[in-house]
Amino acid sequence: MYPNWILQRAFLTPNRVGLIFNGNSWTFEQLKQISLNRAGQLVANGIRQKQRIAVLGPSQPRLIFMMYGCMHLQCEMVMLNRKLSKSELEYQIQDAEVEVVLVDEADIDLLPEHIQKLNFSTVEESNAIAIDIAADWPVDQTITIMYTSGTTGFPKGVRQTVGNHQSSALSSVLNIGLTEEDVWLCALPLFHISGFSILVRSLLYGNAVKLYEKFDKEGAVQDIAEGKVTHMSVVAVMLERILHGLEEHQLKASPKFKVMLAGGGPVPKKYLERAHSLGISLCQTYGMTETSSQTATLTNKDALRKLGSVGKPLFFNQIKIDSKEQGKEGEILIRGPHVTPGYIGRFTDKSPTIDGWLHTGDIGYLDEEGYIYVVDRRSDLIISGGENIYPAEVENVLMGHDAIREAGVCGIEDEVWGQVPIAFIVLKSDIREEELQKYCFEKLAKYKVPKKFYIVSELPRNGSNKLLRRKLKDLI
């Protein structure tokens, strides 16, 4: 059993600031009081302890209060991605068998109409019911469920337990250290593990989170230059904009700014060099939903010496390459207490691990010192602005259209987003590109919609008729 993080943190350091947003701040004691009240209000609205519910809303304090309320109730929270299409959200809500979606009114139109909803304001305006709140949580209790796609193209709901989140936060602190003055800037979505893990760290470490509703270049540049924040997690596209902002204003990072963790895909070498000259200690990370955030991190010290590497595993994690020869490429396997125990819904019976090892599908190698290099992402994964796009998922949608016989999707380089998806299709009947786009926008999150459609007579396939996505680009 581990203590309820919210109660324990408020007990230990009640007067420390835990959350900052738009000039307001909340101590851990205040976060506790508000979230306990929210828990009672949720129960007043029919939410049961340990029930699985879904949550959807912009990155604002009220979302955090609602989530912490759910955590007090030991609910399993399905974290809905605000960028998804209605049909994608519907898939997740059905697969997770959630009876109700807790939704910020601002996001109500993102949901299909027939879905059972409970508005944030309805909860907030209720009278709380007095309930017993669990003072401690079992290590294998599921806190969050986040959907991620894979080879099949069907998103899988990944469980992230108390033990997973804790291990991730503790491994990370052993890597980057901790002082009482640390303040994390959180401008990544809270529905992604990259954002949610910042909240977990805050509760365990006792540090403030400075929350941004959306990434705000000018704000981040100021916060970093003035030392108002000490840590930040970014994806490459955000990093570039921050670097640009600092350069533009001829500013440097404050010496108080300690670490920028860059995840969600590779960071171009030039960014590293620019960060270095702007006084930013940049650590490239490697992680995924199944590992509750970072599993490996390259320290700033090694950034240039080990260019292109994602570093070494964090303390409690182990990484090996499924390859017969030392130093050769192979699938990246991960083990540790941060690895998900498994999926929910239609993938419940599909174990993500074999003998405790998570098979990532990513291809990589270790150099002679044990630094990890990721050579190829799982399932031809496309990473666009830090968001994962699985070609199979987009292909499934395309092939659902009456006019399309076959579809192949791959990524091409993009200056802003790192990569963007493009599609190759074999038609059954004629169709205009605009129609295809419209169809895709209905079915897919915007960032997944192919930026371009190429109509071809056949797709490259191997002897057993498997699509060779890497050869798609040759068709352009």
Next chain:
Amino acid sequence: MYPNWILQRAFLTPNRVGLIFNGNSWTFEQLKQISLNRAGQLVANGIRQKQRIAVLGPSQPRLIFMMYGCMHLQCEMVMLNRKLSKSELEYQIQDAEVEVVLVDEADIDLLPEHIQKLNFSTVEESNAIAIDIAADWPVDQTITIMYTSGTTGFPKGVRQTVGNHQSSALSSVLNIGLTEEDVWLCALPLFHISGFSILVRSLLYGNAVKLYEKFDKEGAVQDIAEGKVTHMSVVAVMLERILHGLEEHQLKASPKFKVMLAGGGPVPKKYLERAHSLGISLCQTYGMTETSSQTATLTNKDALRKLGSVGKPLFFNQIKIDSKEQGKEGEILIRGPHVTPGYIGRFTDKSPTIDGWLHTGDIGYLDEEGYIYVVDRRSDLIISGGENIYPAEVENVLMGHDAIREAGVCGIEDEVWGQVPIAFIVLKSDIREEELQKYCFEKLAKYKVPKKFYIVSELPRNGSNKLLRRKLKDLI
């Protein structure tokens, strides 16, 4: 499963210094190489993997190499206390059923002759046998066994597992923070949890330990004043000498010196004030063998405001008072992943916990903010220079003497050691005090031998004939 700490730390930060002793230093890679070799040498001398062995030696690097060698072999290490008498050591060796004691030649005369011994130098001079070293350890694997006494007067062998030690180190880092430059001064015995836990932290945190063979006032004063160390664990008697040394030389603690953890009994208020004025951030702690070191710590910030308190529990720990009324005194109960799973030997079947709660026997209360105050130590425990003395254990020895009918032991205040034991005896036949002392020195560690013997006609007892130790002093 958790990674083998020694291998993982060497893998992650091979070139960081892990150990400093008498002007020499060893990196984590060197510690790994030496200890792996030691593991192979131990096997060459008949030590088996997972065997329970005992270890005895002065606080020198070779003791650490030997212990790390044992840890690679997943041996259960019974940590023998160098201050004990032969008969006390014999009890532990027999109770633990260890077949062999690994012993530094310097300490060989501390052991009874007939005990099976394996000298450090015999191991060090052997050719290592190539063996498979476990890359990871189960959470419930016993790393160390440390003997501690109790109400019965018979020392109990306390298991400390991988999970216990890890949880303790991780809870502590969330309390006091971490930077790469941290260096811990270790002048406490490695056979006590207070000393051994410094090694565990070093492996998990990646920080150097500056090891002292013995506490050296002048050395410690210099290291603290010059900022060569950042952290130190002390007991009150050491603290006083350090304070005195700093005052004597008109020195202050370097700003680089971060935290002094003071455990092993209460710290006088005057010491706190003196530490404060010398720039030492002093944190009073509360812990015991059964909790693998600290379970609660008072931060420096609260030191004067909450004088006399041992603070709040560390993050993963829970403490409550077994009392019907809020705020009233009662037995201190502790729960958390740092609490021992139990004892070995004759106490194997005696669970230290009830419903997961460790019953400490200590009496205390919580104030309205949840700060813990220890009012009375378990079983009339006497704490002398940080060493625990259980009256029952000393009484058992005394009553083993032919001339003694009854015996009662309690502590009196002592300027140097905090407390020292004194004895009250009812005689069967005449005996001189020198004879009694000689007898005690044979059977007991020096620090346990009563400083004075009072011959009385009867001992204070209650209606059910239970000895009232607290009334003993009235007989003086």
